[in-house]
Structures are given as C-alpha cells and as structure tokens.
Amino acid sequence: MTSRQRHIAHLHLHASLTEDQYADVIELMSGITPHVQAVPPNAVQLDLTSALRYFDLSPYDVVQLAKIRLKALYGIDSSAGLAGNRMLAAMAADASAPEETTWVPVDRAAQWLYPRPLTALPGVGRATASTLARYGLHTIGQIADLPPVTLQRLLGAGPARLLTERARGHDPRPVARTEPAEHLVADLVLERDCLDPAQHHRAVLGLADRIGQRLRGESRVAGRLTLTVRYADRSSTTRTRTLPEPTNHSPVLAATALGLLAVLGLQRARVRAYAIRADDLLSAGSAYAQLSLDPGDARARAAEAAADRARRRFGPESVRPAALAD
Secondary structure (H helix, E strand, O other): OOOOOOOEEEEEEOOOOOHHHHHHHHHHHOOOOOOEEEEOOOEEEEEOOOHHHHHOOOHHHHHHHHHHHHHHHHOOOEEEEEEOOHHHHHHHHHOOOOOOEEEOOHHHHHHHHOOOEHHHOOOOOHHHHHHHHOOOOOEHHHHHOOOHHHHHHHHOHHHHHHHHHHHOOOOOOOOOOOOOOOOEEEEEEEEEEEOOHHHHHHHHHHHHHHHHHHHHHOOEEEEEEEEEEEEOOOOEEEEEEEEEEEEOOHHHHHHHHHHHHHHHOOOOOOEEEEEEEEEOOEEHHHOOOOOOOOHHHHHHHHHHHHHHHHHHHHOOOOOOOHHHOO
8 A cells, every 4th residue: 555645835925924914824725725834934834635636636736726815815925845745845945936836746856856955955054064065065966875874974873864864855744733833023124135244244133132132021031043034036045043942141042143144144145134033932930041150151141131121211222232333
C-alpha cells in the first residue's frame, strides 16, 4: 500500500496585517482545506491533498483559487510555492516573484532543487555556508551527492544528517492547524527607500529597544525574535532566531536582532520597511533565568529599570540608547 502524494502550498502575503486580519486570512483559507498552518508574520501553509477531489481541480488551480479569494475579499496580493512537502513549498514561494506561483512537481523536485545555492536551504546560515564553501561545496546538489560520512567530518553527526535530508528534499512534517501565537510586533515604514547600512543598523536597534520596553512594561519575556525586511520591489526576507533564554533585556534583544540583520547581508539593498516580532511570550515571573556571576549584568539591568521609570514619568523618548541619539 502506497501513501497518497501530498500537495502543500505556501502563500506569502504581501501586506502588513494586524492580528485580527491574520486570523481572518486563516479562516478564509480554512474554507479551502481544513489543514491550514499559520506561519507568522505574513505567510500560511495549506495541505491541499484532501481538497483536490472536492474542488475537482489541479493543485495549481486550487492555489490560484486561494490567491483570488485573498485578493477579492481582502485586497491582499500574494506569491506562492507548491510542492510535495512543507520545506520545498516554502522554498518555491521564496523563489516566486510577487503575484506568481512556482510549482515544483515531485518528479522534478531534484532537478529544481539541486542547482540552487546552499543558503536557499532552511537553517543554512552564512557561517555554515562559509565552512562548506572552503571545501568547494556551493550548491544543494553537491551536498545531496556527498557521502554522509564526509559531511559528518565537516559539521558533526546531527547537523550533517539534517542537512543531507533537506538537501535531498525530504521533509516529513505535516501541516497542522494552529492559531497565530500571542506576540508583540514593532515595525517601521520609511517614507523613502534606504540604502545606508548605518541606517539599517539604527532602525533595527530602535525596534529592538521598543520591543524590550513593551515586554518589561507588560512583565513578560520573549523566547524568540523574528526580523522581517521589506524591499522596494515589495518582496521581503524573514529570519528567526531562538534566544538563549527567555528575556526582556534590551541589550540581549538588540544583539539578537542585529545578528539577524547581519545574516541578511543587505549591503546596498533598497529597504522600505522593517519589523521585529517577539514570540514564545511568558510571564516574567514564571521564566527561568541563567544565573550570572558578572556584576556588570546586574548593574545593566538596574540602569535599564531606572530608564524605564524615567520614561514612564517623562515620556518614551526621554531616555534612549546612545546610538539612537540625534
């Protein structure tokens, strides 16, 4: 008995959505298939496998139906990827121009995947790519064809096994219905495109500081940060990083956000907007914190608490990081 071939769609939503609007989008997509998974802040994944017989359409046509409904009911433009699993669908969506759909059929998945650069694979950052590049490994196909034992010597057993599976296009994860998780978002939309790396740094630093203030004001901590950068051509790039421990300490949040910015390597990119999203929120009183023997850490947190008190009394702009001073 053979398993039925899955058809997974990943839709990028080219709009800045509130939490309520995002919930409305998920509800709309649930009218096409019950298997809808939220991918915050601006994407959804659909398992279309069981919907094909109901609509009597091809997988590609069902995706177009979903995009038409988004545009007609909410005015949302979208780009999409369609493939046999979640990872390939997301990669195909990343490769799609606005309003276009990239379909990667199962029998052509390797042909589509292998020539692509290593950095197109989820989880392959600049450091891993640089390590592999020193050994002449630049494409996904080179990793897929490499003997596993060789890759283990370069990366270690666990990372090598996961990277090999991804390079061969394997992803067994199901699409599971989820509601958007509770989160905090700080964003900045520019009046004109920005090409200055120093301004990118200032913008992200300012957003991280805002997130930290809001978390402390609500007595919560975040376990994960997501940075989204939107460009002049309406495309966007999103990177996510789990924090070493849940925190609301602005220097830690800023260092993580700036690390995500560095991974993007924007250089002369024409940026239109930035957004930082804090997820995995917990009550500050219920979160564990790693004990620190550094007295400087205690002094930094005391200074941060004093700055928060000053902001509450004199306004949010009364105390700012030196790097953000005019």
